[in-house]
Amino acid sequence: MSQTSEIYQDKPQPLPLHELLSRLLKSEKTSHRHPLPIMGTLQDLNQAWERRPLLDFINASLRGIGQVGFANNPITGLLITLAVFIQSPWVALMLVVGVVVATWTAYLMGLDRPSIRNGIFGLNGALVGLALGTFGTWGNGTGNLLWVLAVIICAALSTVLMQYIGLWMAVYLGLPSMGVPFHIVTYSFLVIALYVPQPFFELGTPPPFPNPAESLDGVSVLSGLITGIGQIFFSGSLVSALLIIIALALCSPMGALVAVLGSVIGLVTGIVLGVNLNVLYAGLWGYNSALTAIAIGGIFYAPNRRSLLFASGGAFGAALIGRLLSLVMTPLKLPILAMSFHLGTYACFVILQRSLSSLVPVAPYSIA
Helix, strand or coil: CHHHHHHHHHCCCCCCHHHHHHHHHHCCCCCCCCCCCCCCCCHHHHHHCCCCHHHHHHHHHHHHHHHCCCCCCHHHHHHHHHHHHHHCHHHHHHHHHHHHHHHHHHHHCCCCHHHHHCCCCCHHHHHHHHHHHHHHHHCCCCCCHHHHHHHHHHHHHHHHHHHHHHHHHHHHHCCCCCCHHHHHHHHHHHHHHHHCCCCCCCCCCCCCCCCCCCCCCHHHHHHHHHHHHHHHHCCCCHHHHHHHHHHHHHHCHHHHHHHHHHHHHHHHHHHHCCCCHHHHHCCCCCHHHHHHHHHHHHHCECCCHHHHHHHHHHHHHHHHHHHHHHHHHHHHCCCCCCHHHHHHHHHHHHHHHHHCCCCCECCCCCCC
16 A cells, blocks of 8 residues: 555556546436437446445446446346356356456455446456356366355455556556456466366366368358357357347447457458368457457547557457467467457557557447
């Protein structure tokens, strides 16, 4: 705490970007241009449930799930949970445990209430639950209470890291921490599980592809495009992916469209580079590009032709970064997770800040 005080004494008091964004959202009025009342960010709901602790907590947790895909809408979070449940009830349970623990930890730490209420501190816990739930099903994790305990510990740590890393990155780098805490705790867990002799956590190999592909097929390419968005939430099921796209569109139709654009760019890049078709059809080359496109083209910058152009370039860059990271991570038996999304998006932030200051950052864009 003393280090934080020194920062504030030496400089003006900048808010961490996640707090700034949440406060901008707090003042946002619900748009009546949406065809459905459940669309947008539903900030009126935040105000209505502010003094109803249980509903407020459920609202914050569901928003935390949606925020994984930059969708600040509790209905979106509920539909995504259903989508994950369709593919794997166990992973869905771990998702709920992760986001609930992360959100509750933020309350216990007395962190910024608007940030908590808008799901900012829940998103890393949700990712922890999704990742450990998924990797656990490959080994001895399904139904194993030790894995649940691991999610609880890692999700709580992600909230602590979100607060302090978020402050440091905002003050010194001018960047949002996004999923950095998730990567720190998840990679720490995976390294321990893989390389530290212990009898508790076993990581198996990913399941084989159900229908091995030998040549390009239009239907499979379309399926890979859709599941590329589902893989944002570790979901390779086509039905789950379609439901996730609908969920994202409830919060921001523009965000969902840009996500599709990013997935297309990632998939096409993989085809051009000669990536294994099974990997492409599973959507594993779409999700990082989709996230990068959403961040640049529809969230941190208001959508226009220039931001969409940079979003496309960022999606392409994220795909290339993913290729390079896989060369390093695969021999280590580690997944790249969303590392290429973060590196690609941060590179875009730096370039835009220095060369195109006319693209002004805005609160998460929620109206098509």
